[in-house]
Amino acid sequence: MEKPKPANASEVVKSMKESGLHIGKTETYTASNDPNNLLGRPGQYTSKVNFVDTSIKTDVINSIEVTNGGSVEMFDNEEDAKNRYDYISGIAKKMGGPFSEYDYLEGKVLIRVSKEFTPDQAKRYEKALKDIFK
Structure with a gap:
């Protein structure tokens, strides 16, 4: 029986952690605490979770930011996701x-x-993402 695909960012993070990635603390955003004020807005992500990767050594303690691990953003459709990808990559x-x-x-x-x-370490996340949705 095929495993159901994650329906939101929290489920993606859970699947990545189960795949063996070093995910520690997480923070799930809502429309009221999203620092970007994008969650749920038209054309923006519908769920977002930031996470700490415990293999990153940092001086910033208790900060759950992309620099300390990463972020998962899920959208209503592929076009909105691609638009955000292009925007973030462009910056x-x-x-x-x-x-x-x-x-x-x-x-x-x-x-x-x-x-x-390192590029090889980051590729683990790309592989985990592809494996979750194959």
């Missing part, structure tokens, strides 16, 4: 430095992963 390319990160898109899901990873 990283244009601004570089503190805005650099790895971004992976699979259908309606965008995963943003810390620049602190």
Whole structure:
């Protein structure tokens, strides 16, 4: 029997953790606590979870940000997800430095992963995402 696909960002994070990724603390956003004020807005993500990857050594304690692990954003449709991917990737390319990160898109899901990873380490997230939705 085929395993059901995750219906929201929390389920994607749970599946990634079950796949063996070093996911520690998580923060699930709502429309009222989303710092970007995008959750649930037209054309934006419908669920979002930030997570800490425990293999990243950082001086920032108790911060659940992309720089300390990553973020999963889920959208109503692939077009909205692609638009967000293009926007985020464009900022990283244009601004570089503190805005650099790895971004992976699979259908309606965008995963943003810390620049602190080596390319090979970041690819683990891309592989986990593809495996979840294959």
